[in-house]
Amino acid sequence: MNKQRKETIIQEIKYWKRNRLLPDQYCDYLLALYTEGEGVEPAKGRGKLYSTFFACLISLFVPITFLVIYFTEMPVHLQMLLVTFFVLLSIFGYFVFRKEQLYIHIPVFVIALLTLIFSIKLLELLSFQLPLTFIIITFQTLVWFFIGYIKKWYYLNISAIIAMILLVANIILM
Numbered sequence: 001m002n003k004q005r006k007e008t009i010i011q012e013i014k015y016w017k018r019n020r021l022l023p024d025q026y027c028d029y030l031l032a033l034y035t036e037g038e039g040v041e042p043a044k045g046r047g048k049l050y051s052t053f054f055a056c057l058i059s060l061f062v063p064i065t066f067l068v069i070y071f072t073e074m075p076v077h078l079q080m081l082l083v084t085f086f087v088l089l090s091i092f093g094y095f096v097f098r099k100e101q102l103y104i105h106i107p108v109f110v111i112a113l114l115t116l117i118f119s120i121k122l123l124e125l126l127s128f129q130l131p132l133t134f135i136i137i138t139f140q141t142l143v144w145f146f147i148g149y150i151k152k153w154y155y156l157n158i159s160a161i162i163a164m165i166l167l168v169a170n171i172i173l174m
Contacts, residue, residue: 061114062117068083090114108153119136141164
């Protein structure tokens with residue numbers, strides 16, 4: 001095979017792998033085939049471990065938030081600061097995991113829940129009336145549903161539907 005053509009094919013396969021147009025295993029196989037075994041890069045084992053650890057850490061933000069808000073005597077402004085810090089870390093996790101299909105959903109779901117908890121606690125702190133709380137929750141669940149529909153993340157759609165059902169049930173039982 002022509003050397004120029006082979007180099008073009010190898011660069012194209014590397015582009016596919018970098019942009020995740022094909023699974024890594026297929027790209028590794030094709031690179032090994034066209035480079036005769038010299039173009040395959042070793043897998044990043046330590047990076048995978050850090051990603052898993054960071055994803056587990058992000059998933060612990062929701063229970064820690066519930067613990068801090070409802071079971072401690074911490075001042076309210078510190079509670080809000082902690083929740084804000086957790087939301088910012090989750091947003092950072094979203095940007096870290098945005099190319100990894102496996103872990104991207106953890107920060108998204110944590111951001112959604114923490115934002116809901118934060119807004120409810122803030123409305124409770126500012127002692128707004130119930131209709132405004134219902135409007136805020138409805139708006140957030142509609143945003144969840146819209147993002148879930150656009151991105152095809154069905155867990156956000158299901159969460160929005162469940163939240164709306166609970167909200168309507170709460171309104172009816174009042």
